[in-house]
Amino acid sequence: MDRITTERLIIRRFTQDDWQDLYEYLSNPGVVFYEPYDVFSEEACKQEAIARAGDPAFWAVCLKNNKVIGNLYLGEQDFDAFELGFVFNENYQHKGYATESAKALIGHMFRESVQEG
Numbered sequence: 657m658d659r660i661t662t663e664r665l666i667i668r669r670f671t672q673d674d675w676q677d678l679y680e681y682l683s684n685p686g687v688v689f690y691e692p693y694d695v696f697s698e699e700a701c702k703q704e705a706i707a708r709a710g711d712p713a714f715w716a717v718c719l720k721n722n723k724v725i726g727n728l729y730l731g732e733q734d735f736d737a738f739e740l741g742f743v744f745n746e747n748y749q750h751k752g753y754a755t756e757s758a759k760a761l762i763g764h765m766f767r768e769s770v771q772e773g
Contacts, residue, residue, distance in 0.1 A: 662760045665753060666718040667728065674716055675705035677724035681745035691743060717744070717757045725753060728761055 660667040679701035681687045688695055696704060708714040713731035716724045726744030733739050740762070742754045 658764070660760050660764045662756050664720065665757055665760070666720060666722065667715050667757050667761055667764075668718065669712075670705055670708035670714055670716045670724075670727075672702070672706045672709055674708075674724050675702045677745075678705055678708075678727075681726065681743065684746055687743060687746050715757075715761060717742075717753060726757070728757055730761060730765065 658669060675698075679696065679698055682696040682701055682704070683698075685695055708716075708727070713729055715728040715730065717726045717728060718724050725748040726742060729739070729741040731739050740758060742758060744754055
């Protein structure tokens with residue numbers, strides 16, 4: 657399992673047990689305002705956690721105590737391009753976590769690409 661650590665964070669694959677932390681931020685209208693989906697119910701978050709656990713484009717961003725505070729999306733698009741997106745719990749916004757986790761994930765992906773190539 658891919659696991660990336662930074663000074664403050666763990667970036668890892670989702671598990672189905674992450675649904676409660678997902679619900680904490682995906683049920684917040686202010687957090688999902690600019691997303692292409694509406695707020696999630698508890699049941700929808702349970703299903704979403706399962707779906708994200710099987711989707712290699714989604715990464716859980718966790719504090720060192722393993723609490724999921726947000727997520728990154730790094731999905732391959734047409735023309736060998738990638739899309740990077742993020743959504744974070746409102747309680748953890750404006751603290752540099754998105755920047756820190758995105759830099760770590762991009763660095764990880766480049767290192768993996770070089771090793772495979």
